[in-house]
Amino acid sequence: MIKKKKLKGLSLHVIPFAEVETLGISERVKKLLNLVLGNKIVILHGRLRAEEEARLIEDTMAMVDHIKNFKGIELAVIEPDLRDRGVFVKMKYGLSKKLVGDNSALTVIGPAAVIKDIKKDPKKLELWLS
Amino acid sequence: MFQIIKKFTSKIWKSIFRKRDNLKIGFYGPPNAGKTSLANKICKDWTGEDIGQVSAIPHETRNVQIKEQVKIEHNGKELTFKIIDTPGIATKIDYENFLKFGMKRGSAKKRAKQATQGIIEAIQWLDDMDAVIVVLDATQNPYSQVNITIIGNLVARKIPVLIAANKTDLKHADIKKVESAFPEYSVVGISAKEGHNMEEFYESLFTLAKKI
Numbered sequence: 001m002i003k004k005k006k007l008k009g010l011s012l013h014v015i016p017f018a019e020v021e022t023l024g025i026s027e028r029v030k031k032l033l034n035l036v037l038g039n040k041i042v043i044l045h046g047r048l049r050a051e052e053e054a055r056l057i058e059d060t061m062a063m064v065d066h067i068k069n070f071k072g073i074e075l076a077v078i079e080p081d082l083r084d085r086g087v088f089v090k091m092k093y094g095l096s097k098k099l100v101g102d103n104s105a106l107t108v109i110g111p112a113a114v115i116k117d118i119k120k121d122p123k124k125l126e127l128w129l130s
Numbered sequence: 131m132f133q134i135i136k137k138f139t140s141k142i143w144k145s146i147f148r149k150r151d152n153l154k155i156g157f158y159g160p161p162n163a164g165k166t167s168l169a170n171k172i173c174k175d176w177t178g179e180d181i182g183q184v185s186a187i188p189h190e191t192r193n194v195q196i197k198e199q200v201k202i203e204h205n206g207k208e209l210t211f212k213i214i215d216t217p218g219i220a221t222k223i224d225y226e227n228f229l230k231f232g233m234k235r236g237s238a239k240k241r242a243k244q245a246t247q248g249i250i251e252a253i254q255w256l257d258d259m260d261a262v263i264v265v266l267d268a269t270q271n272p273y274s275q276v277n278i279t280i281i282g283n284l285v286a287r288k289i290p291v292l293i294a295a296n297k298t299d300l301k302h303a304d305i306k307k308v309e310s311a312f313p314e315y316s317v318v319g320i321s322a323k324e325g326h327n328m329e330e331f332y333e334s335l336f337t338l339a340k341k342i
């Protein structure tokens with residue numbers, strides 16, 4: 001007989017891009033990690049810049065080292081797939097990205113203790129919970 | 131402001147006085163992709179010595195390892211590289227995963243601690259690279275955020291990238307999937323362990339060196 005595990009609850013925290021837009025790199029990363037440390041899965045409307053993602057990993061590793069039972073994070077970004085789209089669409093997307101930031105993407109960040117794995121292909125994101 | 135001026139001056143200085151030899155080539159990628167195996171293969175081919183130890187247990191490389199003056203000849207041309215092998219980048223470290231490999235709890239905890247520090251060190255070294263070989267395990271899903279973050283950071287720093295899709299000797303290796311995940315970059319399929327396709331790899335390495 002297969003034992004069914006009940007999902008006890010899942011806390012999602014949605015952050016509109018406007019909420020982090022004006023923050024500096026440290027504050028932005030700190031805000032996200034504070035939520036993750038509270039065992040929340042964060043859904044950020046938009047995506048971090050490459051250097052912010054690297055900083056997020058660096059700060060996560062420092063925390064794994066210092067905070068008991070914190071194992072790190074799972075992170076994934078899903079963006080519109082523009083590979084088969086025309087040059088005009090790509091240009092329009094690139095321009096809006098430059099003007100108002102990359103808010104067409106969704107970033108999912110969650111504690112590794114809650115999210116076991118995130119499986120991603122260009123079009124879908126699957127969260128596997130611990 | 132001072133930092134920006136310092137960075138700008140250093141960039142200008144480097145671009146004027148950069149030597150075309152001893153090019154700093156970093157090996158980046160997720161844990162267990164075969165970075166050290168590839169760095170070892172290159173070092174063994176051209177210096178007769180390894181750069182580091184390899185293991186099936188993830189995070190075997192927990193410090194940046196360097197091999198200076200690796201002289202490589204290809205098609206009558208010669209270039210000297212400084213090979214920099216970095217710890218695998220991950221977003222999570224759980225010491226309990228090491229226990230599955232038969233490690234004792236104390237050793238596993240120590241390894242986890244060193245691995246977290248190694249990841250920070252690897253990220254901090256990014257700015258020092260002239261070019262980077264991103265080593266990916268061709269049997270794994272290439273769309274992982276760690277891969278995208280590494281490549282995104284290299285692009286942001288204008289560091290030339292070559293992707294080595296490693297482990298092509300394994301049945302489930304899928305180079306096409308790696309190519310399709312990163313269509314804007316050169317991808318070369320290799321098996322560092324078996325030494326497959328190293329000629330094409332060296333060809334790509336020399337092409338990469340031209341972009342520096």
